[in-house]
Amino acid sequence: MYDPRNFGNDLPATLELDMPTQPGRKAAARTRLQRDSTHDEIYERIYVAILEHRLHPGTKLAEERLAEIFDVSRARIREVLARLAHEQIVELVPQRGAYVAKPTIEQARDVFEARRLIEPAVLRRLIATLTPEKLARLSQHNDLEVDARQREDNRAVVRLSGEFHSLAAELAGNSALARSMRELSVLTCLMIVLYDAPTATSCRADEHSQIIDAIAKRDAARAERLMLEHLDHIQSSMKLEGASDEVDLEEIFRR
Structure with missing residues (x-):
């Protein structure tokens, strides 16, 4: 039993x-x-x-x-x-x-070409799905960047400037775009060092603030235009040699 x-x-x-x-x-x-x-x-x-x-x-x-x-x-x-x-x-x-x-000149051009295609799409998607919470995160991040500039903490400025673009892609809600943007942002940081682009001119103090303002107003056309101008400023500040x-x-x- x-x-x-x-x-x-x-x-x-x-x-x-x-x-x-x-x-x-x-x-x-x-x-x-x-x-x-x-x-x-x-x-x-x-x-x-x-x-x-x-x-x-x-x-x-x-x-x-x-x-x-x-x-x-x-x-x-x-x-x-x-x-x-x-x-x-x-x-x-x-x-x-x-x-x-150590990106080559040709790779640098490829990175900016990719960013000019991806970042407007990121902004359109972010604006279409914008919430007060998302806007607050962007603003808080920008506040950190402004504070770093005031303290003349160049390392923090470079890091936060690159992370701004990655954060925007993350908040847009597309994981593939976020992964691509993270890689492109860090490659851009490498190129800034390699081609001796001065931080003050490669990533201007007010440009991220202006982009956030356009996002807050849900003005996709203005946000895209500001982003493309921002990328132009970064690329044009780079030299052809570095050590x-x-x-x-x-x-x-x-x-």
Whole structure:
């Protein structure tokens, strides 16, 4: 006769081992979360260092050195570098290693051509789906940029200026546009360093404010025109030559 008290007593030992306990599942989930958090943190720190011009185009990103700095394995660093390479922020050179991307003149032109096609579409979609919350986020971000300019914090100005365009794409609600805009923004930051475009003229203080004003008034035509003029100013401020100095990776990522 079946006795429910004996249920599971006759299970094979191997089957019992294949059934993870609740604490075991939680521990595995925590490990995955920690791994993902570490990966994302390292990615963001390298990404921001590039945006803030602390890592210049052509800088070598030595796996062993980065592993020491972030206290992780070289395999973890390799994963992060592969992700950055997928986004064209880093170049992986066989037998030589990883380097911060160094866009050519032709690539620079391609980036601006892409931005002139994408950003008007971003603005149209953002205006069509505009909410008070979205407008507030844009305004708050612009306030941070204005504050950074007043403090003459050039690194923050460069980072926040690039992030403004990524934020607009994110708020527009199209994930594909947001991914593309993030990549194009960081490539533009690299080009500003590479071709010695002065921040004061490449990203003028009032242009983002004017774009936000047009968005707030739902004036898509004006917003698009202002954005295209903004991109013209950035591109026209770039020179055809630039140089990258050797850098101390540990100094850049010092906590």
